[in-house]
Amino acid sequence: MRPLGALFFGHIGDRLGRRHMLLISVALMTAAMLATALLPTREQIGPAAGWLLLLLRCVMGFSVGGEYTGVVAYLLEGSRPERRGLLASSASAASEVGGLLAVGVSALTVSLMSESDLASWGWRIPFLFGAALAGTVWIARSTMQESPEFLRQRDEGTVPAEPLAHALRHHRAGIARAFSISALGSITYYVGITYVPAFLTSAGALSESAALWLSTAAAVVVILVTPFVGIWSDRIGRRPVLITLCLASAALPISMFSLMASGSHARALLGACALSALAGAVSAVGAVATAEQFPGEGRVTGLALGATMATAIFGGLTPYVAQLLVERSGWPMAPGAMIAAVALCVLPILLTMRETAPSAIRSRSASS
Secondary structure, three states, rough: HHHHHHHHHHHHHHOOHHHHHHHHHHHHHHHHHHHHHHHHHHHOOHHHHHHHHHHHHHHHHHHHHHHHEEEEHHHHHHHHHHHHHHHHHHHHHHHHHHHHHHHHHHHHHHHHHHHHHHHHHHHHHHHHHHHHHHHHHHHHHOOOOOOOHHHHHHHHHHOOOHHHHHHHHHHHHHHHHHHHHHHHHHHHHHHHOHHHHHHHHOOOOHHHHHHHHHHHHHHHHHHHHHHHHHHHHHHHHHHHHOOOHHHHHHHHHHHHHHOOOOOHHHHHHHHHHHHHHHHHHHHHHHHHHHOOOOOOOOOOHHHHHHHHHHHHHOOOOOHHHHHHHHHHOOOOHHHHHHHHHHHHHHHHHHHHOOOHHHHHHHHHHHOO
């Protein structure tokens, strides 16, 4: 549902403004979480309860599709040129903060309630908390100004009437580059972080509880790495940072999965943290680099077609494929090989990509 949501909200963001897009997406998320918290049980309405739950999860995914691309575009367009990398990358760190908050609320709910109360009504508490938090975000967003970039388009009369057609007509190369950058970011994240707890438990390296604590540590690593990589990309440019991280993605993951499969808790922690740092770094610079592949006109739709589509393919499917490869081949380093293969495919595109960081472009112009 995320790509569909990204296209839908991309049209709103490029046609009516980033502010409208961000307000509608979080309002839809608030409504879906509140409806989930109030959902009737199977005993009350029968199998319809399960179908309603699935529908609400689809609505959540749909709304998330508009959230990330809209936030990245808004942060990029509202920041000073020399600080774009730092501010746009904060969208990546913020998603990890949200994930940690969700885990914390869920863990607290489970620890404070009996199993019967949890199954009866306690499971609703995290959704109520999430709906309240999302509602608070909506209130905060209602006070924010429209993006300066969209205001420029409106003043100059360059707002695209049909953002999807505009993006496909004028931004095909940018969509392809955004897809490539996001493919690298997605596979490093969803295989290098999301899949790791399942890998560690299936390989017998850690218990399920220990693996989940390790994934929490991984989220903290991502948060810590993000601002430094954002600043780094502002100083030397997106292209050299992406190339460096792409080479690291080709060289490191196989050995890191080997470390994690060794059975040692210390080695598992080292391998997981190294992969988390790598994935967090790619996501940080990838956020601003993908957005900079497009001018303001059609930017959010271009991100939907490029970045979000790649996330659906290389994020949604790869953990399942990684587990399948490990089970079929018996080779625990197969997930690392998947990351390396994608990195090698993306590297030629990064090598030929033009620099997009304003500060790096000015620096090179002055030196020449």
